[in-house]
Amino acid sequence: MVRFFGFLVGLGFVGVAAWSLLWGVIAYVSEPPAETVEHRFHLHPEHVDFSFEGPLGRYDRQQLQRGFQVYKEVCAACHGLNQVAFRNLADLGYSEAEVRAIADQWQIQVPSINPETGEPAGRNPIPADRFPDPYPNETAARAANNNAFPPDLSLMAKAREGGAHYIHSLLIGYRNPPAELPEANRPGQGLYYNPYFANLNIAMPPPLTADGQVTYADGTPATINQMSTDVSAFLNWAAEPKLESRHQGGLVILIFLIFATILAYLSYRNIWAAAKRNVRATGPLDPANIARRQAAEREAGIEG
Amino acid sequence: MATVEHHEATAPAGEDGLRRRDFINIAAVSVAGVGGAALLYPLVNQMNPSADVLALAQIDVDISSIQPGQAIKTIWRKQPIFIRHLTPQEIEAANAVDVGSLRDPQTLADRTKPDKAQWLITLGVCTHLGCVPLGASEGENRGEYGGYFCPCHGSHYDTAARIRKGPAPTNLEVPEYEFMSDTAVRIG
Amino acid sequence: MSFPWAEEYRPKHPFMRWLDERLPLPRLVYGAVGGGYPVPRNLNYFWNFGVLAGVALALQIVTGIVLAMHYEANAETAFNSVEHIMRNVNQGWFLRYAHANGASFFFIVTYIHIFRGLYYGSYKAPREMVWMLGLVIFLLMMATAFMGYVLPWGQMSFWGAKVITGLFGAIPLVGEPVQQWLLGGFAPDQPTLTRFFSLHYLLPFVIFGVVVLHIWALHIPGSGNPTGVDVKSPQDTVPFHPYYTAKDGFGLGVFLILFAILLFFLPNYLGHPDNYIPANPLSTPAHIVPEWYFWPFYAILRAFTVDFILPAKLWGVLAMFASILLLFFLPWLDKSPVRSGSYRPTFRIFFWILIADVLVLGYCGGMPAEEPWVMLSQVATMYYFAHFLLILPILSMVERTLPLPNSISESVLHGEEQEAAPVGVKPATAAE
Numbered sequence: 004m005v006r007f008f009g010f011l012v013g014l015g016f017v018g019v020a021a022w023s024l025l026w027g028v029i030a031y032v033s034e035p036p037a038e039t040v041e042h043r044f045h046l047h048p049e050h051v052d053f054s055f056e057g058p059l060g061r062y063d064r065q066q067l068q069r070g071f072q073v074y075k076e077v078c079a080a081c082h083g084l085n086q087v088a089f090r091n092l093a094d095l096g097y098s099e100a101e102v103r104a105i106a107d108q109w110q111i112q113v114p115s116i117n118p119e120t121g122e123p124a125g126r127n128p129i130p131a132d133r134f135p136d137p138y139p140n141e142t143a144a145r146a147a148n149n150n151a152f153p154p155d156l157s158l159m160a161k162a163r164e165g166g167a168h169y170i171h172s173l174l175i176g177y178r179n180p181p182a183e184l185p186e187a188n189r190p191g192q193g194l195y196y197n198p199y200f201a202n203l204n205i206a207m208p209p210p211l212t213a214d215g216q217v218t219y220a221d222g223t224p225a226t227i228n229q230m231s232t233d234v235s236a237f238l239n240w241a242a243e244p245k246l247e248s249r250h251q252g253g254l255v256i257l258i259f260l261i262f263a264t265i266l267a268y269l270s271y272r273n274i275w276a277a278a279k280r281n282v283r284a285t286g287p288l289d290p291a292n293i294a295r296r297q298a299a300e301r302e303a304g305i306e307g
Numbered sequence: 308m309a310t311v312e313h314h315e316a317t318a319p320a321g322e323d324g325l326r327r328r329d330f331i332n333i334a335a336v337s338v339a340g341v342g343g344a345a346l347l348y349p350l351v352n353q354m355n356p357s358a359d360v361l362a363l364a365q366i367d368v369d370i371s372s373i374q375p376g377q378a379i380k381t382i383w384r385k386q387p388i389f390i391r392h393l394t395p396q397e398i399e400a401a402n403a404v405d406v407g408s409l410r411d412p413q414t415l416a417d418r419t420k421p422d423k424a425q426w427l428i429t430l431g432v433c434t435h436l437g438c439v440p441l442g443a444s445e446g447e448n449r450g451e452y453g454g455y456f457c458p459c460h461g462s463h464y465d466t467a468a469r470i471r472k473g474p475a476p477t478n479l480e481v482p483e484y485e486f487m488s489d490t491a492v493r494i495g
Numbered sequence: 496m497s498f499p500w501a502e503e504y505r506p507k508h509p510f511m512r513w514l515d516e517r518l519p520l521p522r523l524v525y526g527a528v529g530g531g532y533p534v535p536r537n538l539n540y541f542w543n544f545g546v547l548a549g550v551a552l553a554l555q556i557v558t559g560i561v562l563a564m565h566y567e568a569n570a571e572t573a574f575n576s577v578e579h580i581m582r583n584v585n586q587g588w589f590l591r592y593a594h595a596n597g598a599s600f601f602f603i604v605t606y607i608h609i610f611r612g613l614y615y616g617s618y619k620a621p622r623e624m625v626w627m628l629g630l631v632i633f634l635l636m637m638a639t640a641f642m643g644y645v646l647p648w649g650q651m652s653f654w655g656a657k658v659i660t661g662l663f664g665a666i667p668l669v670g671e672p673v674q675q676w677l678l679g680g681f682a683p684d685q686p687t688l689t690r691f692f693s694l695h696y697l698l699p700f701v702i703f704g705v706v707v708l709h710i711w712a713l714h715i716p717g718s719g720n721p722t723g724v725d726v727k728s729p730q731d732t733v734p735f736h737p738y739y740t741a742k743d744g745f746g747l748g749v750f751l752i753l754f755a756i757l758l759f760f761l762p763n764y765l766g767h768p769d770n771y772i773p774a775n776p777l778s779t780p781a782h783i784v785p786e787w788y789f790w791p792f793y794a795i796l797r798a799f800t801v802d803f804i805l806p807a808k809l810w811g812v813l814a815m816f817a818s819i820l821l822l823f824f825l826p827w828l829d830k831s832p833v834r835s836g837s838y839r840p841t842f843r844i845f846f847w848i849l850i851a852d853v854l855v856l857g858y859c860g861g862m863p864a865e866e867p868w869v870m871l872s873q874v875a876t877m878y879y880f881a882h883f884l885l886i887l888p889i890l891s892m893v894e895r896t897l898p899l900p901n902s903i904s905e906s907v908l909h910g911e912e913q914e915a916a917p918v919g920v921k922p923a924t925a926a927e
Contacts, residue, residue: 005827006888013884016817017877019810023801024873027866036866058760086578090362131362154772158578161763162771201781242771245581245588252589253759259345260755263338264748270335271741299897300840332737339744349586353561357583 040188046198048165048172053236061247062240064096069219070237073230076217077210084134086157087241102130111135149193151206160242167239172199174231177209365495378443383494387431389443398424401467411477415467418481428484429468433457435475500729502531533732534739535720535903543746544608551601556699558594568692570685573648574773592762598640599765600754602788614846616723616834621716623826628709630822632702639698642691649770654783656683665808722906723834724899731903782863790860791853794872797864821883831891838897845886852878
């Protein structure tokens with residue numbers, strides 16, 4: 004009974020799927036799907052050698068400080084960093100006093116109240132505060148940015164395919180639209196062509212426009228490429244601040260586990276030592292078994 | 308059991324061999340135990356105060372607007388802090404007490420910073436069972452000794468916030484703090 | 496429990512004897528996973544995965560309980576509370592990555608466990624109940640994982656919840672009320688998040704309960720083995736402890752090494768970047784995809800693109816649920832008396848095609864709904880249903896199987912040469 008009904012149900016699903024397939028094939032043959040414009044012009048992020056990549060990667064503190072400087076002077080006017088607190092900047096190698104000064108002099112105030120009147124007011128951030136948002140809400144952000152919403156950058160390096168590489172490519176990827184780009188996909192009013200962006204046209208004006216736009220405290224020449232790489236590294240830190248302890252802890256734990264597993268293997272072999280002589284793995288993946296099985300099949304085939 | 312007999316029959320009887328083999332098993336189990344114990348560390352440690360909580364363990368307070376005789380309440384580590392600007396009379400009253408007769412002998416100087424004897428900064432947590440004593444706000448009952456009074460079980464504190472009467476065992480706790488300037492205090 | 500020669504529990508320490516007389520818990524453990532459970536001596540490494548799944552469940556429960564101490568099931572703060580765990584809580588990043596990747600490992604291990612059962616006929620009599628309880632666990636796991644993925648309240652959380660609950664909307668007549676009942680509203684929002692958190696916390700303990708039943712049911716006939724031949728004598732078995740505890744210990748070590756590599760060095764490899772964007776009901780991600788372990792079923796769901804009597808969407812939903820529910824009937828669909836695929840040459844070919852088919856389905860499920868992936872998933876869907884509902888029933892009637900060894904000991908004591916010998920022909924050399 005089960006098999007009879009199973010047969011009917013099976014025929015049903017196979018039939019309907021085949022029916023869908025038939026129409027799919029007809030549609031595919033009659034009008035083959037055209038390559039989309041995004042597919043044709045979109046570029047994958049370029050690879051940059053970041054110090055934090057690889058199983059033992061670490062952040063370059065100097066680079067993070069430079070990247071923070073770029074964020075502060077170029078990005079922070081429009082983009083928030085609201086998962087990161089000023090106190091976290093100590094990770095970049097800033098002293099406690101420097102962190103306090105950075106927080107106190109930050110260009111955006113933390114929403115607060117006037118202690119006398121209770122009216123909304125602002126105060127200077129303290130290290131315990133997270134970076135204040137540049138706009139009070141999304142509507143205000145859109146109103147100030149030609150109806151585009153500058154996203155928060157705290158997790159940008161984890162929220163996009165390609166991570167820091169994507170951010171770097173996007174920042175240096177602005178160019179004139181190619182001549183063969185269809186009219187419908189050309190950047191409209193207030194949009195800029197950028198092949199690394201998902202739909203090719205981004206509302207953010209090119210943020211890094213000239214070498215020397217930022218004067219680095221450590222004297223590194225601030226080329227556009229340098230600034231873009233640095234800020235990408237900084238945003239990777241902002242998204243994954245625990246990367247170094249993860250890599251180091253992981254290595255220690257991995258070594259421990261390998262050691263423990265070797266011991267477990269020796270113990271397993273030891274316990275099975277006597278029984279093992281008589282026990283052979285009979286799994287289907289054992290090459291010896293496969294060979295025997297094939298031989299047996301040949302034999303069975305001849306006899307049958 | 309068949310297999311056990313088999314084991315004994317086939318394994319060479321050598322004492323050393325058996326001991327070495329037992330050692331491997333014991334080592335494997337011990338290392339697994341160490342691993343399991345190590346795994347407990349993050350599971351336990353995650354309940355300790357997190358980084359954002361610890362960051363708020365230090366606060367700056369502006370004390371410029373507190374007049375002599377007044378006190379303010381503020382919050383530090385989610386606990387009330389009393390900052391009291393003592394009047395000369397209150398300082399005198401506190402210094403007049405015979406320290407040896409106190410339950411928790413401390414002078415006012417022990418409980419304030421040098422040259423800042425007028426600033427009495429204490430936790431607003433009664434040392435008996437943790438109620439918030441009265442006396443920091445205008446018009447509240449300051450108890451028999453003109454300091455703080457805990458309404459829960461009737462502990463009276465004097466103008467140096469020392470326990471004078473009632474069940475509390477010790478004086479109101481003085482937190483760690485330092486003067487950043489004449490008008491700013493950093494607590495914690 | 497299952498064999499007359501199972502070692503009886505004889506407590507050595509007076510305290511254990513005292514305890515055993517009052518609460519026979521030591522006896523229970525001894526009989527379940529101790530020296531009192533005789534297990535076929537020829538199990539291969541594929542038999543490690545049941546224990547590994549149990550460990551994965553325990554890890555998920557432990558890390559989940561501590562994460563719940565910091566997580567806030569509130570649509571406004573859920574996303575930030577997860578980031579709070581990642582940034583501020585002591586070793587919070589470790590706990591959260593362990594939980595997120597632990598779910599993936601739980602599914603990897605469970606899938607291998609299931610396919611082990613499919614190859615070696617572990618679903619066949621007398622182990623039908625073990626198989627069906629296992630499927631109940633699998634269904635509960637899928638529900639738990641789905642609701643857990645919603646909790647961080649990122650873009651994929653939100654849209655995943657919307658799409659999956661939308662499936663129920665495809666049911667005729669009652670669909671829409673059921674969908675609204677599930678969500679507690681018209682779209683995923685605060686009521687959805689709170690109930691998903693509650694159920695996500697509850698279901699693992701239900702899973703644990705069913706795992707106990709699964710193991711109980713297993714201990715009635717005892718474990719199967721790669722030959723599929725029944726245990727006949729004490730020579731066929733070894734006690735679970737120390738033989739298989741040692742082997743499982745080694746297997747666990749290998750499992751943890753792979754897990755640690757993923758957790759510490761590639762923690763976001765199996766996740767989707769969009770879930771690091773806070774949920775936004777006004778903006779749909781370019782491609783909504785579930786977590787990888789749902790991809791094969793997602794591909795089946797999307798394979799039905801044309802209305803045929805019923806709407807295409809309903810066909811997809813029916814097929815997706817049917818693709819799992821049909822496994823409950825597997826013991827009665829495949830009536831071959833031979834359990835192990837090792838002795839079923841034709842079955843084996845179809846088995847490996849099924850493996851490839853599910854991998855293809857998984858790949859298509861992770862790709863955007865574009866050609867040629869849709870057509871490919873349609874072909875793969877057809878094979879999936881054909882395999883279980885058409886091929887296996889017919890095959891089990893007509894297949895010529897290879898001769899089975901007389902016993903487990905015979906197959907292991909003389910090597911596999913004897914397996915090919917016709918049944919009834921005694922090997923030339925005696926056993927011992």
